[in-house]
Amino acid sequence: MQLVREAVSIPVAVKLSPFFTSTAHFANELCRAGASGLVLFNRFYQPDIDIHKLDVLPRLHLFSSEDLALPLRWIAMLYGRIPADLALTSGVQNYEDAIKGLMAGASVTMMASELLKKGLFRIQELLEAMNLWLEEHEYDSIEQLQGSMSQLHVADPTAFERANYMKVLNAWRDDPTGVIL
Numbered sequence: 001m002q003l004v005r006e007a008v009s010i011p012v013a014v015k016l017s018p019f020f021t022s023t024a025h026f027a028n029e030l031c032r033a034g035a036s037g038l039v040l041f042n043r044f045y046q047p048d049i050d051i052h053k054l055d056v057l058p059r060l061h062l063f064s065s066e067d068l069a070l071p072l073r074w075i076a077m078l079y080g081r082i083p084a085d086l087a088l089t090s091g092v093q094n095y096e097d098a099i100k101g102l103m104a105g106a107s108v109t110m111m112a113s114e115l116l117k118k119g120l121f122r123i124q125e126l127l128e129a130m131n132l133w134l135e136e137h138e139y140d141s142i143e144q145l146q147g148s149m150s151q152l153h154v155a156d157p158t159a160f161e162r163a164n165y166m167k168v169l170n171a172w173r174d175d176p177t178g179v180i181l
């Protein structure tokens with residue numbers, strides 16, 4: 001990281017895998033080594049295996065809104081705690097997802113799968129829907145939105161933590177239909 005930083009004059013962003021043992025510590029170390037931005041998260045290419053033809057099959061696995069939860073949580077926890085801009089990638093499909101990413105603390109949210117599925121015109125649609133939402137909810141700027149639902153700013157910061165599993169399981173016992181609120 002340091003070598004790259006010394007070789008270029010532009011800011012360097014690092015796209016992280018979600019598989020580091022201590023994501024927050026590693027993110028901080030990257031900043032210390034010169035990263036100006038972190039992109040959460042990369043998913044490595046995952047080909048399939050054809051057991052009959054004994055071949056490795058190329059596979060394009062597109063993302064869905066369900067994939068948003070992982071980067072959303074980490075961005076919400078890292079926001080305000082490391083000296084880097086955060087970008088969210090994985091599962092942004094609509095304007096609500098983009099707003100969630102910004103509220104968690106991302107400076108930008110990225111989109112690949114949705115544009116592959118629907119085409120580039122989707123960007124305009126999303127921007128219009130997002131502007132309308134901002135107006136309706138009386139936000140004057142993106143900055144006002146940014147980080148407003150991060151762990152530092154929510155009423156209950158433990159909501160992002162693992163111990164919250166207990167609460168979720170208790171709620172599940174009370175409501176065996178499996179609807180977890």
Ligand SMILES: Cc1cc2nc3c(=O)[nH]c(=O)nc-3n(C[C@H](O)[C@H](O)[C@H](O)COP(=O)(O)O)c2cc1C
Pocket residue numbers: 015041042043060061062063064067089090091092110111112113114116
């Ligand atoms: C066809 C395809 C090619 C991709 N190539 C790269 C790549 O070369 N480098 C990279 O960091 N991410 C690559 N990605 C990952 C995307 O940048 C993005 O992180 C991922 O698709 C999740 O975002 P999404 O939910 O908007 O698709 C690729 C994704 C797709 C679907």
